[in-house]
Amino acid sequence: MSKTDSNVNKLLKNEITFGVIGGGVIGGGWVARFLLMGFDVNVFDTDPQAQRKIKQMLENARRSMPGLFEYLLPEEGQLTFCSTIRDAVSSANWICESIPERLALKQSVYDEIQAHCSEDAIIASSTSGFKPSELQANSSRPEQIIVAHPFNPVYLIPLVELVGNIKTTERAAVVISQLGMHPLTVRKEIDAHIADRLLEAVWREGLWLVNDGIATTQEIDDAIRYGFGLRWAQMGMFETYRIAGGESGMAHFIQQFGPALEWPWTKLMNVPELTDELVDKIASQSDEQSGQYSIKELEHIRDDNLVAMMRALKLKNWGAGNLLNKIDHELEAKSVEPQTTLTQRASVLTVSRVVPSSWIDFNGHMNDSHYAEVFSKASDIILRRLGADPEYVARGYSYFTVDMKIDYINECHAGEQVFAFTTIKLAKGKKLDLYHEMKNVQGTVCATGSQFLLHVDLNSRKSCPPLEPVASALEGLD
Amino acid sequence: MSKTDSNVNKLLKNEITFGVIGGGVIGGGWVARFLLMGFDVNVFDTDPQAQRKIKQMLENARRSMPGLFEYLLPEEGQLTFCSTIRDAVSSANWICESIPERLALKQSVYDEIQAHCSEDAIIASSTSGFKPSELQANSSRPEQIIVAHPFNPVYLIPLVELVGNIKTTERAAVVISQLGMHPLTVRKEIDAHIADRLLEAVWREGLWLVNDGIATTQEIDDAIRYGFGLRWAQMGMFETYRIAGGESGMAHFIQQFGPALEWPWTKLMNVPELTDELVDKIASQSDEQSGQYSIKELEHIRDDNLVAMMRALKLKNWGAGNLLNKIDHELEAKSVEPQTTLTQRASVLTVSRVVPSSWIDFNGHMNDSHYAEVFSKASDIILRRLGADPEYVARGYSYFTVDMKIDYINECHAGEQVFAFTTIKLAKGKKLDLYHEMKNVQGTVCATGSQFLLHVDLNSRKSCPPLEPVASALEGLD
Numbered sequence: 001m002s003k004t005d006s007n008v009n010k011l012l013k014n015e016i017t018f019g020v021i022g023g024g025v026i027g028g029g030w031v032a033r034f035l036l037m038g039f040d041v042n043v044f045d046t047d048p049q050a051q052r053k054i055k056q057m058l059e060n061a062r063r064s065m066p067g068l069f070e071y072l073l074p075e076e077g078q079l080t081f082c083s084t085i086r087d088a089v090s091s092a093n094w095i096c097e098s099i100p101e102r103l104a105l106k107q108s109v110y111d112e113i114q115a116h117c118s119e120d121a122i123i124a125s126s127t128s129g130f131k132p133s134e135l136q137a138n139s140s141r142p143e144q145i146i147v148a149h150p151f152n153p154v155y156l157i158p159l160v161e162l163v164g165n166i167k168t169t170e171r172a173a174v175v176i177s178q179l180g181m182h183p184l185t186v187r188k189e190i191d192a193h194i195a196d197r198l199l200e201a202v203w204r205e206g207l208w209l210v211n212d213g214i215a216t217t218q219e220i221d222d223a224i225r226y227g228f229g230l231r232w233a234q235m236g237m238f239e240t241y242r243i244a245g246g247e248s249g250m251a252h253f254i255q256q257f258g259p260a261l262e263w264p265w266t267k268l269m270n271v272p273e274l275t276d277e278l279v280d281k282i283a284s285q286s287d288e289q290s291g292q293y294s295i296k297e298l299e300h301i302r303d304d305n306l307v308a309m310m311r312a313l314k315l316k317n318w319g320a321g322n323l324l325n326k327i328d329h330e331l332e333a334k335s336v337e338p339q340t341t342l343t344q345r346a347s348v349l350t351v352s353r354v355v356p357s358s359w360i361d362f363n364g365h366m367n368d369s370h371y372a373e374v375f376s377k378a379s380d381i382i383l384r385r386l387g388a389d390p391e392y393v394a395r396g397y398s399y400f401t402v403d404m405k406i407d408y409i410n411e412c413h414a415g416e417q418v419f420a421f422t423t424i425k426l427a428k429g430k431k432l433d434l435y436h437e438m439k440n441v442q443g444t445v446c447a448t449g450s451q452f453l454l455h456v457d458l459n460s461r462k463s464c465p466p467l468e469p470v471a472s473a474l475e476g477l478d
Numbered sequence: 479m480s481k482t483d484s485n486v487n488k489l490l491k492n493e494i495t496f497g498v499i500g501g502g503v504i505g506g507g508w509v510a511r512f513l514l515m516g517f518d519v520n521v522f523d524t525d526p527q528a529q530r531k532i533k534q535m536l537e538n539a540r541r542s543m544p545g546l547f548e549y550l551l552p553e554e555g556q557l558t559f560c561s562t563i564r565d566a567v568s569s570a571n572w573i574c575e576s577i578p579e580r581l582a583l584k585q586s587v588y589d590e591i592q593a594h595c596s597e598d599a600i601i602a603s604s605t606s607g608f609k610p611s612e613l614q615a616n617s618s619r620p621e622q623i624i625v626a627h628p629f630n631p632v633y634l635i636p637l638v639e640l641v642g643n644i645k646t647t648e649r650a651a652v653v654i655s656q657l658g659m660h661p662l663t664v665r666k667e668i669d670a671h672i673a674d675r676l677l678e679a680v681w682r683e684g685l686w687l688v689n690d691g692i693a694t695t696q697e698i699d700d701a702i703r704y705g706f707g708l709r710w711a712q713m714g715m716f717e718t719y720r721i722a723g724g725e726s727g728m729a730h731f732i733q734q735f736g737p738a739l740e741w742p743w744t745k746l747m748n749v750p751e752l753t754d755e756l757v758d759k760i761a762s763q764s765d766e767q768s769g770q771y772s773i774k775e776l777e778h779i780r781d782d783n784l785v786a787m788m789r790a791l792k793l794k795n796w797g798a799g800n801l802l803n804k805i806d807h808e809l810e811a812k813s814v815e816p817q818t819t820l821t822q823r824a825s826v827l828t829v830s831r832v833v834p835s836s837w838i839d840f841n842g843h844m845n846d847s848h849y850a851e852v853f854s855k856a857s858d859i860i861l862r863r864l865g866a867d868p869e870y871v872a873r874g875y876s877y878f879t880v881d882m883k884i885d886y887i888n889e890c891h892a893g894e895q896v897f898a899f900t901t902i903k904l905a906k907g908k909k910l911d912l913y914h915e916m917k918n919v920q921g922t923v924c925a926t927g928s929q930f931l932l933h934v935d936l937n938s939r940k941s942c943p944p945l946e947p948v949a950s951a952l953e954g955l956d
Contacts, residue, residue, distance in 0.1 A: 224715060228629060237684055285716075301794055316783055406883075
C-alpha cells in the first residue's frame with residue numbers, strides 16, 4: 001500500500017484488495033481488469049506458466065482497455081504472485097475463484113480460502129455453470145460464496161452475472177460497478193445463469209448445422225457477424241424485436257413470430273453427439289477460417305474491434321457506451337486539476353487520456369484529424385468550466401469554432417498517455433481565443449493548437465453576447 | 479430509364495430493375511436498399527398505407543445508410559408504385575417477394591408473377607422459414623424461385639441468406655454483392671435457413687427465462703448487449719471460441735466446453751407454451767424497458783448505432799467493415815474525376831461523401847474535428863494519386879502533416895453531401911503544400927484548410943526527398 005500518497009489520481013476507494021485463485025484466461029482477465037482500475041491484486045496459481053500467461057494478458061489489456069475512456073484510468077495497482085492460497089486471500093476483501101469447472105475441487109478450495117480469509121470478504125466464483133447452492137454445499141459460511149461470472153476478454157467485456165445471497169450480491173454489485181463493469185443480478189439461481197444458457201442454445205444449433213453439412217464454421221460466423229450480431233451489440237433480442245413489431249407492439253410481434261416455435265425448426269433440439277468425426281470437422285473448418293492468424297493476432301484484432309465499437313456506442317450513450325460515459329464522468333470529476341482557478345494567460349490541464357488504437361492510421365501513428373479531436377475536447381472542458389455546460393446548451397446557447405491552427409511536432413502512438421494544457425488568450429464579449437499544447441508523458445510537446453470560438457444563439461445560429469452564468473465567469477477570469 | 483445520361487455516378491450496371499411484391503418492414507427495407515444503391519424499383523402492395531410506410535422507411539434509410547461510406551453512393555433509383563403484380567414484374571429482372579408467411583398465398587403469387595415476368599428473372603422470396611422446395615411446389619419454372627432472406631433493417635444489415643437452385647443462387651449472389659450486401663449461400667435447404675435457427679434457439683431459451691422469472695426482458699437484453707453481443711458483432715461464435723481455446727486449439731476447446739451439452743443446461747429444450755399470461759408478461763416488461771421511446775426514436779437510435787459500429791469495424795477491415803471498405807474501393811474507382819490531370823494551382827475533387835450521423839456533436843452539427851478528418855482524407859487522395867499509395871508506404875516512405883489551419887465558415891449536418899476540392903499550392907522536394915475547400919451541395923464553402931506536409935522515411939521518422947514514382951509525379955505537375 002505504498003501508493004496512498006498518489007491516490008489523487010485514483011478513481012475509487014482503493015481499500016479493496018483482490019485475491020485471485022487461478023490465473024488462466026478468465027482469472028488472468030480479472031487480474032488485468034483489477035490492476036488497470038487501480039486495485040492491488042494477489043494471485044495464486046499452481047501452473048508454473050501462470051506468471052508468463054498473466055503478464056501476456058496484462059499486455060493485451062494495457063494496449064486496449066485504457067483507449068475506451070476519454071480520461072486516464074487511475075494509477076495501476078500492484079500485482080503480487082503468492083505461493084499459497086493463504087497468502088493470496090488473507091488480506092483480500094474480494095476473492096476471485098477461477099479454477100477449472102470441477103465441483104469437488106472448487107468446494108475444497110473454498111474450504112481452504114475460508115480457513116484464511118476475512119468473514120467479510122466476498123468469495124466470487126467465475127463458474128459458467130454451477131449454481132451457488134452447489135458451490136456452497138459443504139461450507140460453514142455459505143452466504144460468503146457467490147457467482148460473479150464474467151466474459152472473455154474480462155478487461156473489455158462489461159457483463160458480470162451475479163448469483164447468490166441477496167445481501168452479498170448487493171455488496172458485490174457495488175464492487176463490479178467500481179470495476180467499470182455491468183452487474184446483472186440473476187433473480188433465481190439456475191444452471192448456467194442467463195447468458196450461457198443463450199450461448200449454449202446457439203452452440204448446440206451451430207453444431208447441428210456443421211454436423212449436417214448445412215454450413216461451415218465460417219458460414220455460421222458470417223451469419224452472425226454480418227447479421228444479428230450487429231443488432232445484438234447495441235440492443236438485445238427483445239428490444240430489437242420490439243422495433244420489428246412496429247407501432248402495434250410486442251404482443252403483436254409474439255403472435256406473428258410465436259407460431260414458429262411450433263414449426264419443424266425445433267426438430268433438432270436433441271443433443272448432437274460429439275463424435276471424433278464431428279470434432280475433427282469443426283477443428284479443420286476453424287483452421288481454414290482463422291488459421292492464417294495466430295491466437296495473439298486474433299486477440300489484438302478482437303480487442304481493437306471491441307474498443308472501436310464500444311467507443312462508437314458512446315456517441316448515442318447506448319448500452320456499453322452508456323456505461324463508458326458514466327465512467328468518463330467519474331474519471332473527469334476525479335481528474336487532477338478541477339480545483340484550479342481559471343484565469344487568462346495561465347494554462348490548465350484540460351485533457352489527460354490514452355491514444356486509442358482506433359486513432360492510428362497507415363503511418364502507424366495518431367492520425368492528424370485526432371489531434372483536432374483532442375483540442376476540440378480540450379475546448380469543451382474549458383467551455384463547461386465557464387458554465388457553457390449541457391444545461392446551458394439546452395437553453396439554446398453555445399460556442400462554435402471559427403478557426404483552428406494545429407502544428408504537429410511529435411508523433412503519438414496507440415496506448416500512449418497524452419495531456420492537453422489550455423490557455424485562455426482572450427475572452428471578451430462573444431470572442432474566445434484558446435491556445436492548446438498537447439504533451440506526452442515525457443513532457444514533450446506533440447502539437448499546439450490555436451482555436452478561435454464565438455458565442456452563438458443556437459436558434460438563429462448567429463453570434464451573440466454570452467448569458468449568465470457564462471458572462472460572469474468570463475468577467476471573473478482576470 | 480431517363481437517367482442513362484447521368485450514369486457516370488452509378489456504382490454498377492444499372493440494367494437491373496427490381497420488382498417488389500409486398501412493401502412492409504422487410505419489403506420496404508429492400509426497396510430502400512435497391513433505390514439507394516442506384517437501381518429502379520417497381521412496387522406492388524395491396525395495403526393502402528404501403529406508399530406512406532415505404533416513404534418513411536426510405537427516410538430512415540437516407541438518414542443513415544449513406545454515412546456508412548467514404549464516397550457518395552450512386553444517384554438514387556426511380557420508385558414506381560404499381561397497381562398490379564403484372565406492372566411490377568413485367569420489366570423486372572429481380573422480383574422480391576416479401577408478403578406474409580403463408581405458403582399457399584406465396585405459391586399463388588408466384589403463379590401470377592411467373593405468368594408475367596421474364597423467364598430469366600430471379601424470383602427471390604424473403605421468407606424466414608420456408609424451404610425453396612416448398613415455395614416451388616406448384617411452379618412450372620421452379621428453378622427460378624429461390625430464397626434471399628435479409629435482416630431488418632435491410633438498408634443497413636448486410637447479410638442475405640441464399641437458398642435454392644445452384645445456378646440461380648450463383649447469379650443471385652452477384653446481384654446481392656452489387657447491393658453492398660453479403661451473400662451467404664446455404665449448402666442444403668433446411669427450415670429457417672441458418673441465422674433464424676440460431677435466433678430461434680435463443681428466443682426459445684429467452685422465453686423460458688422470462689416465464690420462470692429468472693430474468694426480465696431488459697435483463698436478458700443486457701446479458702446480450704453488455705456481453706456476447708459485442709463479441710458477435712465482429713467475430714462470430716466459432717472464431718470467438720477459437721481464441722478462448724488459446725494455442726491448444728479448437729478441438730481442445732470443444733473437449734472442455736462439450737460436456738456442458740450433456741449437463742442439465744439442456745433440460746429446458748421443450749417448447750414454452752405462449753399463454754396469454756406469458757405474452758402479457760413479455761409485453762409489459764418490454765414496455766417498462768423501452769416504452770419511453772417511440773418506435774421511430776428506437777429506429778433512429780438503432781440505425782445511428784449500427785452506422786457508428788460498422789464504421790468502427792472499417793478500421794481493422796473486419797467483418798461488415800471489410801465489406802464496406804470493398805464498396806468504398808469500388809465507389810472511389812467510379813468517382814467523378816479520377817481522370818483529371820493533377821496540376822499545380824488547379825483544384826481537383828478529392829472527397830465527395832455524406833456526413834455520417836456519428837460526426838454530429840451536442841451543437842447539432844458536424845464537430846470541428848471531423849472537418850480535419852475530411853481534409854486529412856483529401857490529402858490521402860492527393861498522395862495516392864502522386865504515387866504515395868499503400869504499396870509506397872509499405873516500402874517505408876510516406877508524408878506527415880506538419881501543420882493544418884482550418885477556417886470554419888458554414889455548418890454541416892448529418893446526411894448532407896459534402897465535397898472537398900484540393901489545390902496543390904507547392905510541391906518542391908520534400909515539401910507539399912495543399913489547400914482544401916469543403917463545399918456543400920449548393921456550392922457554399924463550408925470550410926477551407928491549409929495543410930503543409932513533409933515527405934518522410936518511415937524507418938528514421940525523418941524527412942527525406944521523395945522516391946520514384948512520387949518524384950516523377952511531382953516533376954510532372956507543371
